[in-house]
Amino acid sequence: MKYGLIVSLLLWVALPVYAAGPVPMAPSIRLMLDGKPGDVLDQKLMASLPRVTVNAAEPGEKPSTWQGVALQDVVRRTCVASDAALWGRAMARFIRVTGADGYQVVFGAAELDPDFGNVRAILADTRDGEALTQDGPYRLIVPGDKRAGRWVSHVTSIEVMDAWGP
Ligand SMILES: Nc1nc2c(c(=O)[nH]1)N[C@H]1C(S)=C(S)[C@@H](COP(=O)(O)O)O[C@H]1N2
Ligand SMILES: [Mo]
DSSP states (O other): OHHHHHHHHHHHHHHHHHHTOSOOOOOOEEEEETTEEEEEEOHHHHHHSOOEEEEEOOTTSOOEEEEEEEHHHHIIIIIIOOOSOOOGGGGGEEEEEEETTSOEEEEEHHHHSTTTTOOOOEEEEEETTEEOOTTOSOEEEOTTOSSSTTOOSSEEEEEEEEOOOO
16 A cells, blocks of 8 residues: 555656656767867856857847857867967867857967957857857857858857868
8 A cells, every 4th residue: 555655656756757758968069179079068167167248240130249158268278278378289270160050160279369369259158148049059159250150050069170281
């Protein structure tokens, strides 16, 4: 009798959970350095990086306030793990950002570096205070660009790669 109650209670709780299928994984971005997997940029790592706010508009649209983290901080703190000045072979590094549909764009490492191009690309997770929906959960925003070709939607990986060669 007692067991029957416990079993039915367990089923009552467990069945709907089972029927709902696996709990979706928290959104995260794969970080790679020279082809090797590094950290996973999950919500915890994301929360540990300084927040950045930018105002930017796609051509013909009114500006939005985007918030997230600097792409440069993601590259520095998670892939390269160094604040050393960029020089030598590292000048031939590039960062490749990929979206869920396979769309890819690149930035030269120096382009993002504050001592060189200082392009303030951000990995945004909110627009006008709301979480990103169909273009999210993460979208790259490049405020200085006149066109939105580098504003990669639903970012899935960020890779630091090396273009050095003969
Ligand atoms: N993942 C992904 N992001 C993408 C693209 C794409 O094809 N896939 N197209 C880019 C281009 S060329 C433009 S102009 C903008 C369009 O963004 P919108 O749909 O918000 O206007 O997204 C950019 N980001
Ligand atoms: Mo575009």
